Amino acid sequence: MKQNSNDIAEILRTAMIGSAGALLFLLIHSPLPWLLGSLTAVVLVRKFLKLRLKWPVGFRHTAIIFLGAMLGTSFTSGTIKEMGLQFPFMAASTVITVLFCLVLAYFTVKHIKIDLASSIFGSVPGGMSQVVVMSEETKEVDTTTVVLMQTIRSVSVIFFVPFLTIHGIGGDVRPSVSPHVNSADTGSWTHYALFVAIALTGAWVGRKVKLPAGFLTGPLIAVALTMLTGLDAPHIPSYLIIIAQVILGIHIGRQFNPQMEGKIRKLGFYTIGNSLLLVLFSLIIAFLLTKWTPMNFTTAFLSAAPGGIAEMGVTASTVHADLSMVTSYQLFRIFFIMFAVLPFAQWGVKRWKKLAKTA
16 A cells, blocks of 8 residues: 555656646747656656656556547548658658668767667667567667667657757747647537547557557557548547647656666767757758648658657647648658568568578
8 A cells, every 4th residue: 555655656746747847848938848848857857866757658558549549630531632642752751761760870880889780770760669679579689779779869859850840940830839630629528438439449459450659550540540431520628638748758758767878978979960960861851842742841841850650740730730741751651660671670680690600
């Protein structure tokens, strides 16, 4: 009983720290204050105050399911048709981005004493949790190095991209406090219950069939398919979107392990530098997309940016970019990396090690 009370107290303390950071970032007009503020507060408290911050993984799963469902509400029959027209550009931009990541991985190996396999797994923008799982299944890869590189890359991109979008390329875009989603103005309890059931079913199926980021992509796809039937989504209260961002920010902040500080000094400079180069490279791809497609520059940049579906989707909603297009590009990239790039990398690493032993 006492242990349960201590756990609850630690969870409440973690929530208060994350919320305080989010409110501070809101006051200083930071981009994505709810996500970045809670993330920053948790990282700093763990680093300097050495506090133990407990955060159940179920909170993260709930927030991810909610954000996945929110992203799914942006799809209509018109956007699906547009996605079909955009497919060649999705494929081309994804392949070019992956090739650039491989070049950065090779460059990192040349300057830091880590193996190429770990550098490749640490450099590809395929979703941290999924990449880490696959690295654990590949004994030739140093999982600790992959976790560190993916964490630094994810946090760097989560800061770089929203700031650049809102204060740089956004021009006259006015960010809203909470994201905008396509939904009906009102909804009955049965309407809400229906969409909750659809999202939960999507999450269950996504995990069952081992979709990449199943808790996110499962509800996203399930709700998107529902929207294509012509059914309107119920109104999503802004406070729920805010809570989901704070929960996700706290979770990401806890992934940054202070005990890795020794390795951070070795890898941090190059990983942050590579992340910045990747973001700048995404700007070039975005410029080309605006020449070849009807997308505006903000939508094109968020579509090409090497962030996660949830983070880039929230940013797109905040600046009123084309949410369905951004989600489509991000979804295509994570599926391509998880089902093509990483399995091929696994096979290549094992094959190379086997040939090296027999040589």
